[in-house]
Amino acid sequence: MDGMVDENGTVDPLAPSPPPVAISSVGVVTQQQLVASTNIVHLTLPASNNHAQTQVQSVIQPNQQSVIQTAANIQPVLGKGNVILVSKPNSVIQTPQGSLHALQVINVVETTASDDSYSDDESPKKRRDLLTRRPSYRKILNDLGGVIPAGAIQISSGEGGQSIHTLSMTNSGTAGAAIVQYAQGQEFFVPVMAQSGNITSGGGEDQARKREMRLLKNREAARECRRKKKEYIKCLENRVAVLENQNKALIDELKSLKELYCKQKTE
């Protein structure tokens, strides 16, 4: 599953695919490393590079997706919604004196879906659309073709087929509903069609069956919705932690630079 990768290496399933990173076209970057098809980008500027090219203009930009802007305007290259984590001892801030030669960007983190700093033209509706949608229960049923053969079924639901759930029918082939069981122990009912393909005819019974189906689907939907919500909250919490660390690092750096400045001033 592609998407946001936080500092712990966990993936944000809510984030959409990262924009293409065309770093090689940027003059200031002479070395690039894309890590394992995720959107972790490792950039290292050579020590001999002229530091003036990457002079940071502003670190925290309100209403800007990228927290770091450079004179070379890296932001559009990295794409909207990036948070760049910078690890010590390499500096975010380059001093005019050039005391800090290398800028090392450890992580480029996609935060699009969990980003609460959207521009005004992005409605909550669009935000919701950015949430990755698991195939609906209906689609799962359709994919199963309405007829579920006895025995185990494997459904690839992960990115690139990474996670494969094994399903096993506990009473398939019998009349009525079959219980499909996830390998992890979750289970749900799948209504089995009558041989004619219709569920049953008959007014009240049909209504009741429809209602049952609706409740079943809604139950699944609610479960899925809660799962997404939990992931979303987790991503937000991760992001808070990342930004707090970043803030702390910047404060420390500012402090040291101030000290350096005062020291030079007194000499």
Added chain:
DNA sequence: TGCTGAGACCGTCACGTACA
């Protein structure tokens, strides 16, 4: 050991939205 409050989880309902 029984009671209780908090938190997590779940099912259901209602409502808004997208889509055919």
Added chain:
DNA sequence: TGTACGTGACGGTCTCAGCA
């Protein structure tokens, strides 16, 4: 316009820690 879906709200149940 009907239908399906996603999600907030609400109430019920269960678990667990703290306490008398």
